[in-house]
Amino acid sequence: MIKHSVEKIGGTSMSRYDDVLKNIWQRPQVPHGGTEKTLYQRAFVVSAYAGMTNGLLEHKKTGEPGVYALFSEMDENRPWQQKLYEVQAAMLAMNEEMFEGQDIVRRRADQFISSRIEDVKQCLEHLENVCTFGHFQLDDHLHRVREMLSALGEAHSAYNSVQLLKLNDINARFIDLTNWRSDSQQTLEDHISDAFADVDFTQEMPIVTGYTQCREGLMKTYDRGYSEMTFSKVATVTGAGEAIIHKEYHLSTADPEMVGAENVHPIGLTNYDVADQLANLGMEAIHPRAAAGLRKRNILLRVKNTFEPEHRGTEIRSDYSSKTPKVEIIAGTRSVWAMELFDQDMVGDPSYGQKMNDLVFESGVRVLTKDFNANTVTFYLKGNKRRINWLMDRLQANYTNADIRVEKMAMVSAIGSDMKVPGLLKSAASALSDAGVNILSVHQAMRQVDMMFIVADQDYAAAVKALHTDLIENNSDWEAVQSA
Structure with missing residues (x-):
């Protein structure tokens, strides 16, 4: 038909x-x-x-x-x-x-x-x-x-x-x-x-x-x-x-302006999981809620370069997973606000964070990720300074005994449809260390489709380059040209 x-x-x-x-x-x-x-x-x-x-x-x-x-x-x-x-x-x-x-x-x-x-x-x-x-x-x-x-x-x-x-x-x-x-x-x-x-x-x-x-x-x-x-x-x-x-531009292994056009590969095939991770960083191939509709109807999504019409572009499918586990894309974003709330009173209180989550939602800032331990919650946020200040004031008013601080950082992610590679975290951390980049925080979910590194804002470009060089350019599983 x-x-x-x-x-x-x-x-x-x-x-x-x-x-x-x-x-x-x-x-x-x-x-x-x-x-x-x-x-x-x-x-x-x-x-x-x-x-x-x-x-x-x-x-x-x-x-x-x-x-x-x-x-x-x-x-x-x-x-x-x-x-x-x-x-x-x-x-x-x-x-x-x-x-x-x-x-x-x-x-x-x-x-x-x-x-x-x-x-x-x-x-x-x-x-x-x-x-x-x-x-x-x-x-x-x-x-x-x-x-x-x-x-x-x-x-x-x-x-x-x-x-x-x-x-x-x-x-x-x-x-x-x-x-x-x-x-x-x-x-x-x-x-x-x-x-x-x-x-x-x-x-x-x-x-x-x-x-x-x-x-x-x-x-x-x-x-x-x-x-x-x-x-x-x-x-x-x-x-x-x-x-x-x-x-x-093509959906590529990294921003060619940051790592060199001669070092990137166009991505021929990937899946909606990868598209979602890119969207979370603000570098969307497509908004995740928009992708959900296509995914449910099993409609093939393709990303093409306007100025290279002969190229088939990148196919984004529901069922794709790379034949060999590897990192497919290095992406990230600067000007990430790390908002840390420390309060001894949260220990053992399962309802402690409810108001906090409501205020973050109300502020209109975007949550990239968050982490927490017994007495500290840290949100990694994207938004303008006015909204961040509004959120800080509201949190301080509601959590009067908490110590709250905010710091501007950057986030760099290694993303792939299947990243179940033994020793990948060690390799990535070593690459960043060798480039003189100090890792402030690391995030990796059990699904292993992305690995996030929080670094100083001024180290963003160096971190992207280091990870791309080590995990993609020096990876024998990557062919010279990727095509659908």
């Missing part, structure tokens, strides 16, 4: 729209279960162009405030308005570049996004006025503001993509899941099901907004992983045969 594929294109790739057009959209493929190539039998979920969501919300890496962050401060000078105009200028500049020489199409694209930005401006101004009354608190509405702003970036890129494809004689269809100016609200599944009810995959190419407005509120659970949840749900609801993520 011939089935369509659902494919997601990341923001960095979307910004290189000419490459996407040539390498993906205009490149015929053999659909799942078919024998002949076609441009169709594919739906594309698109992210906002690079930098747009940073401007609308906040910079993902530096924390520089965007429209949302500035609006949430309720500054009477309304700095969010200027930021919104800056984002609009960037979007219009993208339109001008994309549709050079196509004045009618460019004006249409300009009108589309300018109209939505004006809608947002008026909505935020009205909300500010409403929240001057004591019966209305801004905090009650901020998550909706965040959702509305996120919708702008994906709507802009999806609409533009449809116009670009039509200029190139491809029958593209704009699937707008942002629910803009609608008086009804559906569940995520119902919204997608209705949007695709009359889509003919054999004759049209759906271009879908990465953001979906729904009753559940995607950003409350997934924050900026919402586009991957849309991607996964579109695949499961429409019965796709394959799910493909197009990124600007």
Whole structure:
């Protein structure tokens, strides 16, 4: 049976729209279960162009405030308005570049996004006025503001993509899941099901907004992983045969910029366990909750490099395990906050940590891992300093006898579908020691799909390089080239 594929294109790739057009959209493929190539039998979920969501919300890496962050401060000078105009200028500049020489199409694209930005401006101004009354608190509405702003970036890129494809004689269809100016609200599944009810995959190419407005509120659970949840749900609801993520790089044994492009291998095959560990570090091939849907429906997930269309990419399967136990990927993250709570009163008290866990969840920071012994609990967290400080204050207020400290560190992980290698921990520890890296903490679960090392933040690059050299580059089980 011939089935369509659902494919997601990341923001960095979307910004290189000419490459996407040539390498993906205009490149015929053999659909799942078919024998002949076609441009169709594919739906594309698109992210906002690079930098747009940073401007609308906040910079993902530096924390520089965007429209949302500035609006949430309720500054009477309304700095969010200027930021919104800056984002609009960037979007219009993208339109001008994309549709050079196509004045009618460019004006249409300009009108589309300018109209939505004006809608947002008026909505935020009205909300500010409403929240001057004591019966209305801004905090009650901020998550909706965040959702509305996120919708702008994906709507802009999806609409533009449809116009670009039509200029190139491809029958593209704009699937707008942002629910803009609608008086009804559906569940995520119902919204997608209705949007695709009359889509003919054999004759049209759906271009879908990465953001979906729904009753559940995607950003409350997934924050900026919402586009991957849309991607996964579109695949499961429409019965796709394959799910493909197009990124600007291969899923490789390490970051080539850190260990050298000549030293890394593309990963040909791996499993969802490995994808989950990468997601935990913020380097997701796919959000773990999004992957769960594909996994349950047994939909093959493939990660491909946008700029190397001939390469088959990385297949992520439920049932894969490497034939020879080994480390497949060295990955990690800097700026990990280690928050340690020491309290003699916790000894023998099984309920001691309940409030602690609730506060960590309430703070909005992400827990990478945690460890504990008789009188100490340490959380390893990702989040901005403001949230970390909020959490420290709340913990100290609730655990008045505890000593609490926080320190910025880094986490480096060795990850693989099967790492049951005798002496692996000893080899990894020796490699780090030989590189002059002091190990502050080690974590390894019995399933042996990852091994985490907590090191000083300044030792991060050296730790990644040392582990990759010892566990992958010097491992005879790795072939010169890995392919699916």
